[in-house]
């Protein structure tokens with residue numbers, strides 16, 4: 001389905017864990033154009049945080065690598081986000097998306113994909129071992145009447 | 149002078165005026181890593197807002213164009229920002245940097261460069277007519293003892 | 297960016313909240329113009345207390361409001377200026393032209 | 398991310414403020430471990446009231462604190478959970494394993 005894009009941004013950064021806060025904050029500043037509620041904004045920040053943390057922890061476990069986020073505003077108040085890395089990749093995406101599945105240590109809960117899925121309207125994961133991963137998410141922001 | 153970069157981000161976006169808020173917000177989210185005071189953060193947001201508004205208003209007066217911001221953290225707590233466009237360019241940079249000089253209408257004050265200069269430690273403007281403009285700014289964030 | 301106003305004995309009080317940048321400024325200028333035309337105040341208080349951000353676009357808004365009040369033979373006073381906005385107005389030396397309280 | 402604690406009659410109260418993500422979680426887990434070892438509480442209240450953000454890294458922090466308290470034959474209760482953090486904990490079904498108040 002073709003969807004017209006009315007505005008977009010691209011963020012590029014290194015897989016320093018300190019950039020997790022930057023990534024979700026920057027996306028929130030962009031999403032603000034859709035006039036989301038605090039709850040909608042919280043959902044979006046959470047989903048971004050999960051996807052970016054995965055790239056930092058799993059894609060580049062032993063080196064710094066590049067992460068690129070694209071955010072687009074599509075028709076009908078839909079925000080589309082993609083989070084991309086060029087890291088290790090996922091051998092079995094279906095298995096990785098199961099709740100509680102994790103190859104991380106005690107610090108990971110295995111709930112990242114489950115949270116992205118339930119906080120956003122749509123989640124697509126494309127990955128190739130040794131090549132990298134692209135997570136794409138969509139969320140429609142409920143249109144609100146302006147207060148003034 | 150060579151300066152080691154410890155972290156960087158790149159933001160790319162279209163010259164929609166709605167993206168002014170995104171740009172300064174995203175840079176603020178990144179600058180937060182340097183633990184700035186509210187006043188330092190306000191200065192940085194103001195400088196970014198001026199540079200981005202110039203690209204939107206003056207570089208691309210009659211079309212949408214691409215704007216790229218690079219932010220880097222250099223040694224000694226220095227934040228370096230560059231705001232780049234591929235728009236109309238500035239014929240006489242020295243004149244453009246004078247307080248009150250403006251080719252904009254009643255909506256512009258001619259104080260953009262003056263504010264960038266006094267809110268940041270260093271301002272460099274490179275421009276070529278018909279090719280575009282790159283504004284580079286640096287600001288050292290006063291190191292603070294952690295409270296905890 | 298949100299604008300509210302109230303008027304009492306031909307004194308107009310305009311209250312701004314949110315972020316005042318170039319994106320917000322054009323609509324805001326139009327709203328202030330219309331508000332002054334409808335109420336014909338002899339004095340306007342521009343209350344910036346609710347601004348969480350302001351850049352040099354705010355200077356143009358203040359100067360325009362000042363000129364409109366002069367055209368009405370009235371006065372403009374800018375009140376409750378937050379610290380960040382005040383740094384912008386001071387850098388522009390706006391205190392020489394406009395009453396900043 | 399900031400952590401504070403107080404202890405009274407072997408009841409430990411740990412208060413978190415700021416954003417709890419993966420970047421903050423590792424140091425936080427270590428601090429909580431140390432705090433429990435030093436104070437040997439029979440009950441710990443983990444107060445999330447000051448969190449402005451929490452992602453799934455918070456789940457791991459809560460589960461680890463729970464296990465540490467079990468090792469001390471004590472209990473863990475998570476209190477003052479802000480709305481956004483509570484959505485994360487609920488999605489993970491954490492209420493089945495941990496006392497969330």
Ligand SMILES: Nc1ncnc2c1ncn2[C@@H]1O[C@H](COP(=O)(O)OP(=O)(O)O)[C@@H](O)[C@H]1O
Nearest residue numbers: 054058059096102103104108109110111112113
């Ligand atoms: N960007 C990625 N690159 C490589 N592997 C990934 C990536 N994202 C997720 N994975 C794999 O999928 C698993 C499940 O991810 P997730 O549900 O987010 O849980 P968690 O991150 O807590 O392990 C991870 O443990 C990891 O093996």
Ligand SMILES: Nc1ncnc2c1ncn2[C@@H]1O[C@H](COP(=O)(O)OP(=O)(O)O)[C@@H](O)[C@H]1O
Nearest residue numbers: 202206207244250251252256257258259260261
């Ligand atoms: N990115 C840019 N591209 C083209 N011209 C610019 C750019 N930035 C600034 N200028 C020129 O420099 C002048 C002074 O800029 P500034 O001090 O920011 O004041 P103002 O934006 O209020 O006009 C502008 O009026 C414009 O002519």
